[in-house]
Amino acid sequence: MRPDAGTPMIELDNVSKSFGDAVAVDGISLNVPAGSLCVLVGTSGCGKSTTLRMINRLIEHTGGEIRIDGHQIRRFNEVTLRRRIGYAIQNTGLFPHWTVARNIGVVPRLLKWDKARTRERVESLMALLGLDVEAFAGKYPHQLSGGQAQRVGVARALAADPDILLMDEPFGALDPITRSSLQAELLRIQSRIRKTIVFVTHDMDEALRLADQIVVMQAGRIIQQGTPSEILAHPSDDFVETLVGGRDRGLKRASLTPVGEMMESLPDDGRVPAVHVLQTDSMRLAVSLMLWHGVSQLAVVDDTGETVGMLPLRRLVDDFGE
Amino acid sequence: MRGLRRYAPPLIWLLVLVLTAVYLSRLEPLFAWLEPDRQTVVYPRQSFVALLLQHAAIVAVAAALAIALGVGAAIGVTRRAGEEFLPLVSQLASIGQTFPPVAVLALSVPALGYGAEAVVVALVLYGLLPIVRNTLAGLQAVDRGVLESARGIGLSPWQTLLWVELPIAAPAIMGGIRTSVTINIATAAIGSTIGANTLGNPIISGIVNGNMAFTLQGAVLIGLMAVTVDSAFSRIA
Numbered sequence: 001m002r003p004d005a006g007t008p009m010i011e012l013d014n015v016s017k018s019f020g021d022a023v024a025v026d027g028i029s030l031n032v033p034a035g036s037l038c039v040l041v042g043t044s045g046c047g048k049s050t051t052l053r054m055i056n057r058l059i060e061h062t063g064g065e066i067r068i069d070g071h072q073i074r075r076f077n078e079v080t081l082r083r084r085i086g087y088a089i090q091n092t093g094l095f096p097h098w099t100v101a102r103n104i105g106v107v108p109r110l111l112k113w114d115k116a117r118t119r120e121r122v123e124s125l126m127a128l129l130g131l132d133v134e135a136f137a138g139k140y141p142h143q144l145s146g147g148q149a150q151r152v153g154v155a156r157a158l159a160a161d162p163d164i165l166l167m168d169e170p171f172g173a174l175d176p177i178t179r180s181s182l183q184a185e186l187l188r189i190q191s192r193i194r195k196t197i198v199f200v201t202h203d204m205d206e207a208l209r210l211a212d213q214i215v216v217m218q219a220g221r222i223i224q225q226g227t228p229s230e231i232l233a234h235p236s237d238d239f240v241e242t243l244v245g246g247r248d249r250g251l252k253r254a255s256l257t258p259v260g261e262m263m264e265s266l267p268d269d270g271r272v273p274a275v276h277v278l279q280t281d282s283m284r285l286a287v288s289l290m291l292w293h294g295v296s297q298l299a300v301v302d303d304t305g306e307t308v309g310m311l312p313l314r315r316l317v318d319d320f321g322e
Numbered sequence: 323m324r325g326l327r328r329y330a331p332p333l334i335w336l337l338v339l340v341l342t343a344v345y346l347s348r349l350e351p352l353f354a355w356l357e358p359d360r361q362t363v364v365y366p367r368q369s370f371v372a373l374l375l376q377h378a379a380i381v382a383v384a385a386a387l388a389i390a391l392g393v394g395a396a397i398g399v400t401r402r403a404g405e406e407f408l409p410l411v412s413q414l415a416s417i418g419q420t421f422p423p424v425a426v427l428a429l430s431v432p433a434l435g436y437g438a439e440a441v442v443v444a445l446v447l448y449g450l451l452p453i454v455r456n457t458l459a460g461l462q463a464v465d466r467g468v469l470e471s472a473r474g475i476g477l478s479p480w481q482t483l484l485w486v487e488l489p490i491a492a493p494a495i496m497g498g499i500r501t502s503v504t505i506n507i508a509t510a511a512i513g514s515t516i517g518a519n520t521l522g523n524p525i526i527s528g529i530v531n532g533n534m535a536f537t538l539q540g541a542v543l544i545g546l547m548a549v550t551v552d553s554a555f556s557r558i559a
Contacts, residue, residue, distance in 0.1 A: 053474075056474060058470070058473060058474055079476050079477075079478050080476070081476075082473070082474060082475060082476035083475070083476035084476075086475075087471065087474035087475050089467060089470060089471055089474065090467070091465075091467040092467070092471070093465075093467040093468050093469075093470055093471025093472070093474070094468070094471075095468060095472070095485075095486055095490075096465070096468065096490065097489050097490055106475060106477075107475055107476060110475075110476055110477065110481070153471075156475065157475070166474075
């Protein structure tokens with residue numbers, strides 16, 4: 001999806017983890033290219049969290065090899081390794097007795113940055129995540145809403161500017177609206193900072209929205225990996241098909257496809273349909289507009305409001321399906 | 323200014339305690355009225371100030387040892403290396419609370435003989451229990467997610483303990499220390515029965531000789547000392 005995604009930043013090579021006789025992760029291999037966002041998705045207990053936590057050695061793998069930037073992670077001191085990898089979890093794990101600013105600044109402090117540099121970094125991260133410095137720097141975690149606390153959690157994970165960010169269901173405990181706005185925020189931030197992100201979720205919609213690469217796991221194994229549109233178009237088995245929503249997936253795919261990819265040029269007679277849609281909007285929205293307004297074609301406009309094409313209903317039927 | 327106001331109650335109690343210890347003997351007429359048939363109505367053998375200082379010293383040494391041992395044990399058994407001992411220690415801590423202090427004192431005499439050392443040992447043993455119990459409760463109540471993220475972002479085990487676990491558990495730990503010290507201020511008085519010089523001396527002497535005035539003098543000072551220390555803890559914790 002992203003052309004600059006080059007060498008793998010994180011490589012898992014036939015990695016296993018067993019707890020006694022129980023095998024949690026069974027011989028998985030995975031490459032995460034630098035600057036890409038890889039989502040591990042699956043039901044509870046499929047091994048996705050275990051896989052994530054093996055990358056920063058919160059859990060030691062028992063078989064295979066994990067490499068970061070070409071180096072085996074076992075070579076690093078585990079504490080040093082973790083300070084170089086951002087980590088955000090579902091319930092934020094913010095330190096309740098520390099202010100927001102101190103929470104965000106904890107890893108720079110561990111790395112012995114001087115105070116001025118830490119403060120500058122904390123303030124710029126708060127700005128990046130839409131947290132007003134004046135209002136929030138001195139607050140304690142219990143004074144924050146769920147969404148604000150999670151923003152602080154993400155800011156803390158990014159504080160020491162790590163190349164890699166591990167996120168374990170970071171938005172799992174949030175209401176749908178807050179979750180959706182944080183997903184949008186994550187995509188916006190990622191387009192600027194281009195970290196290598198491994199993101200765990202059980203929510204396939206979240207995976208489809210965020211991922212460059214989706215890895216579907218079941219019972220400790222990878223059963224399919226690919227881009228969101230590959231997974232939607234060709235689920236490898238019934239399980240993946242169920243995950244991507246079964247017969248609902250036409251709409252899911254539509255929500256991933258921008259109108260601009262499907263539009264046609266304007267007809268020669270110059271008649272422009274009355275209802276319009278942005279070329280960056282999703283096909284799902286386009287369908288919704290057609291249904292709502294009872295029309296069979298839409299005008300497509302760009303950011304400036306200039307009409308750049310049109311979208312007839314027939315395009316959906318003829319070309320959008322498999 | 324605000325600091326002064328915050329600490330005013332314990333400071334006032336301390337002032338009352340010191341003044342009482344220094345000037346208690348001036349209240350001779352009052353005690354003479356209480357015990358009209360006695361010639362001596364103010365405990366004569368040591369000054370109250372000396373007894374107060376010795377009492378405080380015994381309690382302080384015992385408290386320091388109990389805090390070090392109790393907090394240390396609770397930290398030890400909540401680490402991965404010591405987790406095998408967690409059930410044992412936490413059971414000992416709850417069973418030990420049901421022991422009467424006099425029994426602990428009586429048991430330490432055969433081991434250490436008479437004197438202040440035996441009292442200190444008894445107080446340490448008795449004072450350990452609330453500290454261990456509260457420290458365990460405080461450490462175990464630290465949110466799992468907080469510990470997980472502390473490890474995950476790269477705090478070493480020591481940093482996790484010092485920056486995260488102990489500060490979060492501090493109110494519970496302080497509560498345990500407060501209970502322990504307050505109980506031991508009272509318990510130390512019994513030390514007089516095994517040869518330590520404490521504010522228990524006038525109390526025991528008063529009981530033995532049937533002189534209520536002596537007993538009252540010891541009891542008032544012990545009471546004031548307990549209130550002073552408790553008041554100080556209520557400001558810190």
